[in-house]
Amino acid sequence: AVKIIDCTKVSNDYRERFLPRELYALKKLNHRFIAKVFETFLVSNRMFMVMELATGGDLLDILKETEGPLENSKSRIVFRQIAEALKYMHSEGICHRDLKCENVLIFDNKKVAKITDFGFARTVYLHTTGRRLLTETQCGTISYVSPELLGGRPFDAMASDCWSLGVILYVMSTTKLPFSSRHQRRRQLTKRYKLPERLHNDCKDIIKKLLEPTVSDRLKMDQVLQHKWISQYSYTEYPFLT
Incomplete structure (x- = not known):
């Protein structure tokens, strides 16, 4: 491609x-x-x-094909793969700033998910001192952005990436966005979204901890990968996504 x-x-x-x-x-x-x-x-x-050519399209294409949310075992695999990629990015001092379903490509007979489109990516450390920088640029896709970005003040772009990851998991699990665009920030800050009863409790827990409006309480990427919902399965369990 x-x-x-x-x-x-x-x-x-x-x-x-x-x-x-x-x-x-x-x-x-x-x-x-x-x-x-x-x-x-x-x-x-x-x-x-x-x-490289994404033969399976993107994650949104997969959700359209399945005509419904992904099963727990499948969403867990996609989520872990993109979480590993995001943790690696953050360890390299780079944030994505536009994570969404359309920027997750599907490869290898619909078994592997990969992050793409680094048009808004940037480094987050000051080269001279190693100090972590806050960003003021409002970028990304509105439905996936964090409440602190919408607040219009300098914010931690890595923490904002983690929020977007939570939105991706919510969409995979429900085929809906967690917050409507009307009064979006108010809804985010008051945690006004619904989680279906059928969702695995561990999946619900990780969504809640990623869609946490208080930045200091939100999961960081190392905590995401240690969460029991995704830390307890092996990569030999790849099912087809559709």
């Missing part, structure tokens, strides 16, 4: 800030659950990115 960006049709801000960050992230990151980009090159003001 080839992603083509016409540099004459994008904003100066994108060309000078976001595109270099995306290229940096693609160069730095190498993980089995991150979609590979084999080559990037510029021809006549067009940036070409040659990447």
Whole structure:
């Protein structure tokens, strides 16, 4: 697959800030659950990115195919794969800032999920001191963004990624978004969303702890991977997603 960006049709801000960050992230990151980009090159003001082909489409396509939420065993596999990729990204000092179902690609006969699209990715540490930076840029897809991003103040982009991961799990488990766009931030801050009774209790628990409006109480990625819902199964249990 080839992603083509016409540099004459994008904003100066994108060309000078976001595109270099995306290229940096693609160069730095190498993980089995991150979609590979084999080559990037510029021809006549067009940036070409040659990447592996997602034969299974994206996670939203899978949910449309199944015409309903994923079973517990299947959503757990997808979730663990993208959680591993996100933990790796954060350990490398890079946040994604646009995690959503459409940015999770499906490979290998619908058994493997990989994160893609690093157009909003950025480093979160100050190179000179190693101090973690807060970000002020409001980016991402509105239904998946955290309440602190909507608050319009500097925020921790890694914690915001964790919120988006919780939204992805909610969508996989229900095929719905947890919060409507009307009064979205108020609903987020008051935890006004519903979890179906049929959901596994451990799955409910991890969703609640990721969709936690208090940033200091929200799960971090190492805590996510230690959670009993996903720490108790082996990778030999891959079922087909559809």
